Amino acid sequence: MATQEKTVSTSSDDSKGNGAPPLVKRRGLEGVVALDSELSDIDGQKGQLLYRGYDIRDLAENTTFEEVAHLLWKGHLPTRAELDALHEQLQAERALPATTLEMLKQVPDDANPMAVLRTIVSALAFVDDEADEMSPEANYRKALRIASRMPTILAAYDRLRKGQDPMAPLANVSTAYDFLYMLNGEEPGEAAERTFDACLVLHAEHGLNASTFTGRVIGSTLSDMYSAIPGAIGALKGPLHGGANIEVRKMLMEIDASGQSPAAYVKQKLANKERVMGFGHRVYKVLDPRATILSDMLEELSREKGEMQWYDISHEIMETMEAEKGLAANVDFFSASIYHMLGIDIDLYTPIFALSRVTGWTAHLLEQWSDNRLIRPRAEYVGPRNLTATPIDER
């Protein structure tokens, strides 16, 4: 092999353009502001999250998921007429085209539901005549279409893998109601609908997290929504991102099965330098405001069902983590128990996150395309140089 000398220089990408500012190096892009956004603001010191200027607590108490979707997509909370129109449009798109359902039926029963969502959303391009049409109007229609169909895909897949027939969506109901109905085959109670709707509100948008960022990078090449959303779903699937709520549920089940007290379990984990899932957040230095709301909802749901077990375990873990490490619970910590109380299978927790966050993803894409600029950083080359290819039989 030829001589290797280690030197350092920068490499870039295939994009066209001119002029370059001086290089700055930030591994993992930590603390780099990549773009302006009007979609959400997070104040970690105050524990505050705003969607387009509205506090998340205000939205969770006083608006529905569809109102929030309208806020994210259109920039303002809807009037009654606007909301009625949005409901109508979402319902008109909810059912899956026959060929999409046919494809879904071919997916094996043991597939990862996030892989199913990723694949079938990608395949929705095949049944959309305006898949590659990039006008703002067409992109808005696609945002609605994708957001409307994701609950149907997930509910249908869950029934198919259990040997049940998929349910057709209902008319004149909310996304939350329709999803729970299509999933369970029966109309949900008022408390279940209200709780699930609030979960959708709370997960809809959260700045430039890894999945939203993925969507915007893909969108910034002027690729289409059926390319960007499966990419975002793929990123959300990761255990360092949306996959965390599944890990929380596994921990709760482990504590329950072990017979240990939650406090003892947590202390032992910490003594072993193992991670306790659902705690700590880069931005929130106080309690994640979404966690506070979810904790209240879990308490209400638990009292209604007369089953306080998971609420009690959760709070003992929370108090122990607070006392031992000074860490507060994050959004994943309580959503896990709420979904469990609603009778939802554990591997659907992250896909449900996606059903909600798709509103944020698509709103970010509409924002990206309103003033597009290719997003791409550089890598620093740290490999060898000046090698020459020796003929293969002399290597």
Place this chain on the structure above:
Amino acid sequence: MATQEKTVSTSSDDSKGNGAPPLVKRRGLEGVVALDSELSDIDGQKGQLLYRGYDIRDLAENTTFEEVAHLLWKGHLPTRAELDALHEQLQAERALPATTLEMLKQVPDDANPMAVLRTIVSALAFVDDEADEMSPEANYRKALRIASRMPTILAAYDRLRKGQDPMAPLANVSTAYDFLYMLNGEEPGEAAERTFDACLVLHAEHGLNASTFTGRVIGSTLSDMYSAIPGAIGALKGPLHGGANIEVRKMLMEIDASGQSPAAYVKQKLANKERVMGFGHRVYKVLDPRATILSDMLEELSREKGEMQWYDISHEIMETMEAEKGLAANVDFFSASIYHMLGIDIDLYTPIFALSRVTGWTAHLLEQWSDNRLIRPRAEYVGPRNLTATPIDER
């Protein structure tokens, strides 16, 4: 609606962690070095591209696509035994599982081939028992599996949409040979194989371009390869990225149909302040080294076929752009004509780019996971604050 006050602060994401360096703002991440990489180095002043220390001209002349894939994945050019083993592994994976082929048959004839590739690669997760297994060994096997099957997917889809039966892959041939065979249903000539193989070598890797970056962002959440590669395919689909070679071909056909001289056409475009596709590059200030090699290959292929038309038009455009704007041709400018001379349909040009670049994408993922760090920048919030949700009937 409530009062709006415009202020600026930063928002972040859902990831966990502690400690934050001071913020730096770079729109589109221009000039931000996000990570170290040993995969490729680009010197725009010298017009030089290295894969792991080897000059691209050296590799295009003296190695094959499979040798380059081994170099990218394993870090060194293979010995004869290593290359034989790699060929065997690639061939063992090349055929599509029956259920994948069944899904492909349900795709409509008029689908965008990039959407097909994106969807079916995503669906390969369903037929891979180790789809979510994240050991380095499993990830390497998946890199091979995906790279091996992408040519089969693309060739099979092209035949299906033309009403032809998909061809089974051959044994003991190169990726280039097998793809051309599966696409056309007949064994390719030596010149076609050699030219196509060199095209695959030239497109395999190019730093942290938008598709590679997309793959690494998805991978950085510890999501899996079947999530990251469809995301990268989605990004490559964009006209600001891999979609450019299609635009070049459209321009050549337009010139041919117009009866104008290429020089007159270009001057008119420039006078109208319209863009001439296939020129200029952020990094290369001199001729893109890949363009030089492709120009020579196009000349050779054109002489062999006795059809100099596209070569001549291309060079007249090139000379005009050089004289008028001082801009050099980039990699997309010549690949378009080569694929046309090889009898390949225009909408397969970008997917062919993907068949090659998947080696770079997967090599970047293996590198990412060898020392993972979540990749996510921030957004600066530039929207309103202090809004409160008025009851819907009062809006």
